[in-house]
Amino acid sequence: MLLRTSLALVAGLTLSLAFEPLALPIVMPFAVAAFFLSTRGLRARSAWIPGLGFGVAFYFTHISWMRDSIGPDAWVALATIESLFYAVLGSVTAALHRRRLWALWMAPAWVTMEVVRSGWPFSGMPWGRLAFGVVDTPAAPALPYVGSVGVSLLVALVSSLLAWVVVARGREQRVAGGASVAVLALTLLPALTPYDVEETGQATVAAVQGNLPGPADNILFDSQQVTDNHVQATIDLADQIAAGAQPEVDFVLWPENSTASDPFGNAAVNAGIRSASAAIGVPILVGAIVDAGPDHVLNQGIVWDPVTGAGERYTKRHPVPYGEYIPLRDYLDGTFGKLALIPRDMLSGSRKTPLEIAGISVADAICFDIAYDDGLYDQVSRGAELLTVQTSNASFIFTDQIDQQFAMTRLRAIEAGRWLVVASPNGISGVISPEGEVVATADPRTQAVLVEQVGLSSDITLAVRLGPWVGRSSAVLTGVGLLLGLLAYRRSRHSPAPGGVLDENPEDEVLP
Structure with a gap:
């Protein structure tokens, strides 16, 4: 042994x-x-x-x-x-x-x-x-x-x-x-x-990596400044587009936790999003933590239109146990160790249809959602033409987790036969082709905006059909x-051994 x-x-x-x-x-x-x-x-x-x-x-x-x-x-x-x-x-x-x-x-x-x-x-x-x-x-x-x-x-x-x-x-x-x-x-x-996936259209998407103030691994150190960074980067992009330095974009992707305060309850956050949206003139897929009562929160991607404001939402399907919610909370001391940092449980989303952003059907995933099969399969099988990932890997920015997750993200692009755009507050942000090639990426712990033309497709791969x-x-x-x-074992125990004696130690119990 x-x-x-x-x-x-x-x-x-x-x-x-x-x-x-x-x-x-x-x-x-x-x-x-x-x-x-x-x-x-x-x-x-x-x-x-x-x-x-x-x-x-x-x-x-x-x-x-x-x-x-x-x-x-x-x-x-x-x-x-x-x-x-x-x-x-x-x-x-x-x-x-x-x-x-x-x-x-x-x-x-x-x-x-x-x-x-x-x-x-x-x-x-x-x-x-x-x-x-x-x-x-x-x-x-x-x-x-x-x-x-x-x-x-x-x-x-x-x-x-x-x-x-x-x-x-x-x-x-x-x-x-x-x-x-x-x-x-x-x-x-x-x-x-x-695998041949037919491209049926194109779009230009901007992924904003606003960066974090203070410690690079703490999104809550100054969450208002995190939001302000993404607002300012988006306004700067609008200025560049107006000057002809960047092409016009169809929509802008902000990462998970680009607003760590409820944009419907925090006036400063709301004003920042509206100013960025008005400046860029196209929808922004905002990553926001939204209040859901005194005991719960939602982790959402919100389509924010420059005219109509907040619209369709994708809610994270797979919150992290003991990271974003506490299973069996009633039986645990919520003030023990890091459990005290989770005063409210994050609720799971159940959306299966893609978001409609600027006339494009978009399958969204938030952070660890990318490791699970169900969310993207559901949305792609229902018509998603493009994949987006809103992630916040700040807690892991100095570790190998960000590289492991990015490899999974590339896998999902290949599996679904779709272009994929990922935005993170400080890394890893990138644009990935349906072949898994990273066509653009931003250096971790920097502020950057990736503007890339991506393909759209409505073909459904055999992988998604198999589900x-x-x-x-x-x-x-x-x-x-x-x-x-089990059946073979039971037969061997009840079959006469040589000499008419039941074999109590059948040969198939321990192989030589």
């Missing part, structure tokens, strides 16, 4: 290298294959140990940025919870190893684990999904075909077949090698036949595999 757990620990650390800051995706299939091998031959009731070792090594390293930005207590708590999912996966894969074609059962089990932990408990934590590491690899063009969940499935399948090559012998090893090459070729085939069905199918397959194993 010590050797297996050591292998799992090394594999977990290796998998963390696939993501930012090092971003070495080549290690992914080897790390995941080593995980599968670490549970082979174990009983399910003990295979959770190397599974937990893998999870601890991977997840504590992968989200180490949380230790310094949010706090060591939150880092330990979240990483521990996520590590437990890999422990459960360890037991599941140990049971599935008993199947005849065990290598084909591993990938659906891995994906099922990723999907479950991405939505539970509370709103889940998608960070660390295999697909989030492929954006700069030849596997990225598969995203519009099968989606992020499908790409995770393909990477996990290549990994399990690689593990099969390691343990197989003779003719079986040749079969395993051939299967590995075939699946790898299937994964890379879209690089030769890129959650790849994950659901993986869950069904995993359940079937475990059920078949």
Whole structure:
């Protein structure tokens, strides 16, 4: 067990290298294959140990940025919870190893684990999904075909077949090698036949990065000045357009927390938005914290028209538990530690239709929303022509989190076959093509305005059409595999052993 757990620990650390800051995706299939091998031959009731070792090594390293930005207590708590999912996966894969074609059962089990932990408990934590590491690899063009969940499935399948090559012998090893090459070729085939998304129009969009006064990692240090920075940057852009130094824009994108005070209750904030809107003469998608009664707030993107004022709104669908709301608040001391910084809970949004901004259908996402599949899938499938992301990564500005999130943002552009514009108060802001290319970006911790012409499209990629069905199918397959194993085990316990004696220790319980 010590050797297996050591292998799992090394594999977990290796998998963390696939993501930012090092971003070495080549290690992914080897790390995941080593995980599968670490549970082979174990009983399910003990295979959770190397599974937990893998999870601890991977997840504590992968989200180490949380230790310094949010706090060591939150880092330990979240990483521990996520590590437990890999422990459960360890037991599941140990049971599935008993199947005849065990290598084909591993990938659906891995994906099922990723999907479950991405939505539970509370709103889940998608960070660390295999697909989030492929954006700069030849596997990225598969995203519009099968989606992020499908790409995770393909990477996990290549990994399990690689593990099969390691343990197989003779003719079986040749079969395993051939299967590995075939699946790898299937994964890379879209690089030769890129998904064709027809462009139906163009627009010019400005993304404003207003920057923060004082400490670069504290949006609340002077929230009024943050708003003023975005107002002034927008007015300056209007002056440049009037002078012919910049092209006219269709709309302006402000980031999340560009107004951290309710623009309907704070007169200074309201006046600032109206002055910026009047100067630029086109709608601004404002990022605002809006009061929702004495106990709740809303994190919203508000379409602010220069004539009619505030209009359509997108509300953040996935507030961060213990960061933006406190689950089980009635049972916790709200004055303990950093919980005291969350006096009101942020409510979740449920909008599924895109925003209409200057005649353009826009799918919006706010910060961590970009890590989840549902919001953008819903809006793109209902006609969104362009993607926007309003984010506020100020708390993480000195960490690797901003690079990890930006990689996910690029993935969403590829997956949906859409141009994507992202605005952040102090980084990372950028404009991304449907191929995942960063065509413009602003340096972190600076004030900048990105003005770019982007394409519009109404085509819906196969990935968006598939939606959650790849994950659901993986869950069904995993359940079937475990059920078949249980039935085989029960038959073996009730079948006469040689000499007419029931075999109390069936061979399939512990593999040699």
